[in-house]
Amino acid sequence: MRLPSEKKGWLVYAVAVAALLSVAGLFVTRPWDFTGWDEPELRISSGTFTGNLDSVLKAEGLGDAERHGVSSALSKKLNLRRLRPEDSYELVFSTWGPLRSLAITKDLHLYSLSALAGGGYGLSVEAVALREASGKLSGAITTSLWDSMTAAGVPPAAILDYADIFSWSVDFLTEVRSGDRWAMSWDYKTDPAGKVVAQRITAALYYGQETGRKAAAAWKDGYYDEEGQSLRSMFLRAPLQYRRISSYFTNRRFHPVLKYYRPHQGIDYAAPTGTPVSAVADGTVTFAGWKGGNGRLVMLKHGGGYLTTYGHLSRFARGLKRGRRVAQGDVIGYVGSSGLSSGPHLDFRVKLNGTPLNFLKMKYRSSGGVSGTGRRAVAEAIRRLGD
Numbered sequence: 001m002r003l004p005s006e007k008k009g010w011l012v013y014a015v016a017v018a019a020l021l022s023v024a025g026l027f028v029t030r031p032w033d034f035t036g037w038d039e040p041e042l043r044i045s046s047g048t049f050t051g052n053l054d055s056v057l058k059a060e061g062l063g064d065a066e067r068h069g070v071s072s073a074l075s076k077k078l079n080l081r082r083l084r085p086e087d088s089y090e091l092v093f094s095t096w097g098p099l100r101s102l103a104i105t106k107d108l109h110l111y112s113l114s115a116l117a118g119g120g121y122g123l124s125v126e127a128v129a130l131r132e133a134s135g136k137l138s139g140a141i142t143t144s145l146w147d148s149m150t151a152a153g154v155p156p157a158a159i160l161d162y163a164d165i166f167s168w169s170v171d172f173l174t175e176v177r178s179g180d181r182w183a184m185s186w187d188y189k190t191d192p193a194g195k196v197v198a199q200r201i202t203a204a205l206y207y208g209q210e211t212g213r214k215a216a217a218a219w220k221d222g223y224y225d226e227e228g229q230s231l232r233s234m235f236l237r238a239p240l241q242y243r244r245i246s247s248y249f250t251n252r253r254f255h256p257v258l259k260y261y262r263p264h265q266g267i268d269y270a271a272p273t274g275t276p277v278s279a280v281a282d283g284t285v286t287f288a289g290w291k292g293g294n295g296r297l298v299m300l301k302h303g304g305g306y307l308t309t310y311g312h313l314s315r316f317a318r319g320l321k322r323g324r325r326v327a328q329g330d331v332i333g334y335v336g337s338s339g340l341s342s343g344p345h346l347d348f349r350v351k352l353n354g355t356p357l358n359f360l361k362m363k364y365r366s367s368g369g370v371s372g373t374g375r376r377a378v379a380e381a382i383r384r385l386g387d
């Protein structure tokens with residue numbers, strides 16, 4: 001039996017149980033077990049660390065020597081300066097005063113400190129048991145993918161995973177329209193407080209007016225569509241990547257819906273100054289510097305005769321220079337308004353053997369696939385999600 005956290009009714013319950021047990025003369029093993037101690041009643045206090053441990057102990061009336069004893073015993077296994085509001089504690093006192101035990105839950109570990117009969121404290125550490133579950137979530141979009149998924153209860157990390165799965169075929173920053181629908185099935189783990197601490201999306205669907213229907217399911221370490229084609233491709237759908245941008249904006253409590261324009265043979269992505277810009281494919285830097293009206297410009301050479309350029313940057317990624325290899329998704333610079341530009345935006349262009357291409361119309365090419373069992377499993381997972 002484990003002490004449940006943050007239950008307000010627990011104190012009443014504990015007192016009632018303790019009274020009952022003492023009447024019945026029973027003995028039960030509990031995490032705050034004081035073997036051999038006759039404890040008729042208990043006082044329990046629990047909460048999360050809005051202040052440090054010392055201030056909690058002080059507020060509970062512990063004297064200097066007792067606080068020092070508790071802190072030095074705990075600090076053998078736990079960095080007390082790292083306690084945060086998401087970490088919880090439970091203190092158990094005997095009704096006649098002294099602290100009997102203290103339990104702290106942090107980073108999926110339970111630290112149990114208990115007063116020893118002969119004086120001093122014993123400390124044990126164990127992993128917190130996680131609950132595993134599976135489920136399906138779905139929704140319709142009115143403003144952004146982020147808002148819709150958040151409203152449906154999808155945690156931020158899973159939203160980014162979902163966007164990653166389709167990052168070669170859907171630009172969730174510019175191609176989302178009101179009325180689009182999404183669905184996902186997932187396996188996840190929750191901590192005792194109910195917070196999702198790990199997840200894996202097993203299948204994903206997107207129905208977009210701009211994008212059409214997109215489907216994916218996990219097989220081994222990749223995602224595939226019903227035909228068994230890998231979701232991976234040589235080019236990302238956009239140089240402004242959902243994961244990079246969301247983490248950039250999450251810190252600023254704002255989730256942008258970006259726009260793009262096609263005033264020339266490239267694409268202009270309107271985005272705030274400082275927005276991270278990613279390489280759309282693996283490649284080599286052939287130019288990183290100032291180039292007339294382009295301002296700060298990065299040019300990348302890719303396989304198969306492709307060249308991509310990223311203009312008007314406010315700055316380059318650290319260490320970026322000619323000859324440097326970059327991987328797909330790497331940040332190469334940041335949106336700006338350098339050169340001839342009327343406002344912050346990314347000027348993005350693609351050429352194949354010197355000829356400009358319409359990047360948005362380029363044919364999506366899968367990087368591989370699965371057949372047989374894998375293909376059947378993927379098709380079945382997608383079909384079940386769509387039901």
Ligand SMILES: [Zn+2]
Nearest residue numbers: 267268347348
């Ligand atoms: Zn432009």
